[in-house]
Amino acid sequence: MGEGEMIKELEMGGKRRSAQDVGGLGEEDLDDDGRPKRTGTVWTASAHIITAVIGSGVLSLAWATAQLGWIAGPATLLIFSFITFYTSSLLADCYRTSNPVSGKRNYTYIEAVKSNLGGAQLWLCGLCQYVNLFGVAIGYIITASISAAAVQKSNCFHKKGHQADCSVSDSLYMVAFGIVQIFLSQLPNFHKLWWLSIVAAVMSLAYSFIAVGLSTASIISGSTGRTSITGTEVGVDVSSSQKVWKVFQALGDIAFAYSYSIILIEIQDTLRSPPAENKVMKKASFIGVSTTTIFYVLCGCLGYSAFGNRAPGNMLTGFGFYDPFWLIDLANVCIVVHLVGAYQVFSQPIYAAVEKWIAKRCPNNKMLAYEHPVTINGRFGCSVNMFRLIWRTSFVVISTLLAILMPFFNDVLAFLGAVGFWPLTVYFPITMYISQKKIARFTPKWMLLQSISFLCFVVSLAAACGSIEGVIESLQHYTPFHTRS
Template sequence: MGMEGIELRESRSLSPRDMILHKLEDLDDDGKPKRTGTMWTASAHIITAVIGSGVLSLAWAMSQLGWVAGPVTLVLFSIITFFTSSLLTDCYRTSDPISGKRNYTYNDAVKSILGGTQVWMCGLCQYVNLCGVAIGYTITASISAAAISKSNCYHRKGHKADCNVSDSFYMIGFGIIQFFLSQLPNFHDLWWLSIVAAVMSFAYSGIAVGLSFARVISGNTGKTSLTGQEVGVDITSAQKIWETFQALGDIAFAYSYSIILIEIQDTLKSPPAENKVMKKASFIGVSTTTIFYILSGCLGYAAFGNHSPGNILTGFGFYEPYWLVDLANFCIIVHLVGAYQVNCLS
């Protein structure tokens, strides 16, 4: 007799009451299938959401802020991110952190706690932010794809060759890929999706850090200063003010993941209480992210100085080894494909 026959015979031997209890054991307190997430899977989700291609622009942000304000700003934003995310974890359940009603999304939490017109305002802000994230992912992925083509062209024809490539074709390709992936049932819920995306994040961030470190060791570095680009030498005072605020915005955006924090928390099994586990996961995720951000920003700034490119991998601060630059940009594309599914379609 096959396994199906054995399972069928066992199910027939159970009383209706036992069968109901057996099914209830597979459900959580809200009637949904039991959640299986842990602190480590939540940490992987957070790292996937936080460490994005924005890490590659931190060298440019450092070149605007300098050696004093740059690292201080990175640490300050990490503290703010962890503090605010810790507050948000306590909003997952209403009234009681163990048995209270679950809020499945950020908007549900706003509706449950604040209510009124603030729900509409929150929804509007979320959708505007979501559109911006989706556009940003599409543009960044297409730029990385075009950078692979440019890198191979520069390797064959020389660094001064005309290797301009249109990003439009790659934007269309990214959209087609997302269209097909979005048709797969619960693709964004696959447990390995964030693991793969997190590995890709570490890969291209590590490559950028390694290449910057190698350039620093070689001695082929740019001029740096305590205050970043110098007024009257590198830029005007008006440009300094504008680009300083832009650098602060880049760093703030690089740390943002509150839009999906509660959705990540909703994947955690209980007990222990979800808010306690999520706080630990947030600490691991934000701490890991901050280490990579400081390494990438500081080493990138040390390598290129006050004239750091906006993106050290696609701005061609590095030409060789071209295959390693190609690998890093490929990892960016894979990461953004997964991150788009998690952030925009979950």
């Protein structure tokens, strides 16, 4: 069997290949689909989820709570949390077709849609998923550059005084972030990312702890802002039209903060079995969503209490660049390290989709199959594939360039949350579940599921309108390539 044919066989799935076809592995080293045994556990899956969920979105929750107020703010966080966990549990049952324990595996989100729905729904899912993943990658570059620039700015103020001009170009840090991602993007697949996700998850928890701690310290010291039951007040903080748009944008920010369903199937495909993958994934989702919700409520409520109705879009920047400057520096470094891993977690499905598509159309191309081993001092090494090097490097370069061209933190987060939340987190999981379980139309359960889907659609539509208005407003004061922190 040639190298190209072997790739084609590996891509087919669902059939057991011989040990010789899969790098000489024995039967005991293969899963039921003939691929090398998966080694993921509930803890590695939880780390992937926490890495994906606790991201740049957590930094905007104090601002989002300020727009919604003391009642609607925490309630919205909890409602989004419940919906995300519930629909994630439905989606976990769609990893295998027909039977959640022994059915054919769906290796990606889009394969699950193809197996359960097919037709036009497949194209809609692909468009929503890959556009959203690409947008998240851009958003993470923007956020990482802002945090990296904040470290330099903080140290500048500490050395030169509070009146010094310490503005920093964000573009240079975006380029630096992109260079790091070019190297990390050569990791072949999700299975090789478990260590990066664990590091990123620890970093995300660290800067969330710091944000909560600084907010608590501000509250204890009495240095707090003015808050209200309904959040920002019309005629005092904002105009009536601004209030409406900012509430919509806040909904988008919260939706973005909970978005990880788009990579749930890819995470589930790393799990070993037994036990059944859907059961393990539901436990991992519960651990991941519960952990993040605790931090989200703390960051949103304590941050709002500390800053009041004038809470900043990025809560860490609201503590200033002065004292304790070293703690804020540490938090921003943790953000950068976390987003280095999160970028890869969200980019891997795009990498895999393009590489699979090319492999099917060029099965005999040696450029796609040959792995060139690279070692350092004969001990440390990796394998480099020429097509992977060219394609993934191009992806990183394009996403970095687009990040430089549109560095609007809150507006970008809100738009991504609005575009991705309803179709990917709610609509497709519910629709696939109805199809798989053959739930009859207009039965109580069907009505309940469709009601949840419709309400989330309305929220996503409102959030999209608010974020678009925010982007238009930001563009009026923007000069390309001249953004500074």
